[in-house]
């Protein structure tokens with residue numbers, strides 16, 4: 001796969017915003033995104049949004065791929081993460097749509 005630095009840094013920012021973002025929460029509680037990501041996403045999505053070995057078998061997209069990024073919308077991603085999509089498990093209990101919008 002071609003690795004274009006700009007695309008890579010863009011996705012990394014996008015992806016890390018989920019991992020690192022720890023806003024002074026409007027809901028009054030603190031969410032540990034880093035922990036959520038490590039516990040629940042890393043095993044399939046890999047370290048920086050590139051697919052892990054296990055993820056590859058399940059058909060996980062490479063988040064650093066420009067073609068993939070162009071093919072999805074925020075709303076779609078939120079729906080997929082909330083409700084799950086094919087092999088991707090639902091994250092309803094971890095990440096509500098309101099929280100995902102904070103990305």
Ligand code: HEC
Nearest residue numbers: 040041044058059060061076077080085086087088089091
């Ligand atoms: C069991 C493995 C697994 C885990 C754990 C997992 N995913 Fe996924 N994820 C997948 C697979 C497989 C797909 C591809 C689904 C498809 O399009 O068929 C996917 C797709 C996605 C997509 C793209 C959805 C779309 O509409 O194309 C996003 C965003 C995503 N995952 C985020 C996350 C986040 C955030 C977590 C952790 C909270 C997570 N995933 C945990 C396997 C996983």
